[in-house]
Amino acid sequence: MAGPRNRVGRAFAVLEAFTPERPTLPLSEIARRAGLPLTSTHRLLGELCESGALERNADGSYRVGLRLWEIASLAPRGVPLREAALPFLEDLYEVTHENVQLGVREGRDVVYIERIAGRRAVGVLTRVGGRFPLHASGIGLVLLAHAPDRVQDDVLEGPLQRFTEHTITEPARLRRVLAQVRRDGVAVSDRQVTDDALSVAAPISDSSGEVIAALSIVAKAGATVAARLAPAVRAAALGTSRALSARRK
Amino acid sequence: MAGPRNRVGRAFAVLEAFTPERPTLPLSEIARRAGLPLTSTHRLLGELCESGALERNADGSYRVGLRLWEIASLAPRGVPLREAALPFLEDLYEVTHENVQLGVREGRDVVYIERIAGRRAVGVLTRVGGRFPLHASGIGLVLLAHAPDRVQDDVLEGPLQRFTEHTITEPARLRRVLAQVRRDGVAVSDRQVTDDALSVAAPISDSSGEVIAALSIVAKAGATVAARLAPAVRAAALGTSRALSARRK
Secondary structure: OOOOOOHHHHHHHHHOOOOOOOOEEOHHHHHHHHOOOHHHHHHHHHHHHHHOOEEEOOOOOEEEOHHHHHHHOOOOOOHHHHHHHHHHHHHHHHHHOOEEEEEEEEOOEEEEEEEEOOOOOOOOOOOOOOEEEOOOOHHHHHHHHOOOHHHHHHHHOOOOOOOOOOOOOOHHHHHHHHHHHHHHOOEEEEOOOOOOEEEEEEEEEOOOOOEEEEEEEEEEEOOEOHHHHHHHHHHHHHHHHHHHHHHHO | OOOOOOHHHHHHHHHOOOOOOOOEEOHHHHHHHHOOOHHHHHHHHHHHHHHOOEEEOOOOOEEEOHHHHHHHOOOOOOHHHHHHHHHHHHHHHHHHOOEEEEEEEEOOEEEEEEEEOOOOOOOOOOOOOOEEEOOOOHHHHHHHHOOOHHHHHHHHOOOOOOOOOOOOOOHHHHHHHHHHHHHHOOEEEEOOOOOOEEEEEEEEEOOOOOEEEEEEEEEEEOOEOHHHHHHHHHHHHHHHHHHHHHHHO
């Protein structure tokens, strides 16, 4: 694998070596994952630790540093969006005691910004900072329905990964569903991600009216009727949109 | 101002130009804040945008990118700690409807990792990713009480900033308070940060028994008795410690 061209790109390749499965890595594994020689990886690690982007564990391995997290918490689509949405997410959680989620689109994926997980609620696959394909979940369907045409075309060209027998993997059908999501102002994913979960999602807009995020409730399929959850989900999304616009002014 | 020596350090200086007050910056301001020439700042910005660490706004200014936030969400003292603590923070919030906070120590400061803000609760100064001196808040007092001796000595040498007339700024008295925090397993900050807030905090330990974080309730001073909140706060902190240990195994 060819390493990135410039030194900043190489430093970023070192940071990208860390994953949810491997949040702690030794030098050799970082070099392998970044596609860089050991010596230059070692030098980059020294510089990254000096700046606080990485931290060293007692056993000599490395982890992502709190200083990087502090800076990254300024990403407008991360913490500030979450802070605007949190009161509305909390209200949804308190009313339903189901899983409540907030996500944005990055390329062809949802990135999950926030998750309030009910301890007695149905299991979900997501984690904060984690990714999931756009075409399966409620949040993903909302974000895909409001994505630029080129993104929609790109996703519809496939392949559309199948998660359950209910996942929509036929492009023509997915296109009709997206049109309906735009009409209804809400998306329903019924057992399209896992066999036992249903999610209802609604779009969050910025002051210009552009859809920049979506929030959802994930509940147990069968035990819940989507139509009963939709008004609360839409109200929370509208409240968040209003909070974001108010903050702008 | 002399710029940092190495290229990674310079790239990090560019990232550090962004602040909660200025999450969006033009090239010239980034160069000024990073102490770097315009030309090399421009080149670094290009490389940082290419890797996704920064994003460009429609008006040509820059913001911290979602890609950086994704990687930073792997910092063990950030999101993973928060995920372990969140169910217990939610329970505290649901029982009290007061502000609930989670923080770790970074140098002489608390860094706030999570905050659930009651909309009808007393106002607080913190934000997620924000910092505050150790010696004033409940969380800060817990983290200071369990910090290495050299950190305690450093903080006690002062200066100890005064926020209200109740802030402890006398080193000998602060040392006695810290000893008591270690004895009681709980810290109370009564109007030591703002004139109307009281916080009760308790330590969170990892599997080796080392205190790595603290959580607190912030309530309206006078309307609340600290002794009434302490058992719930301690139980939530113990629950989080247990969840962290279980995850390790």
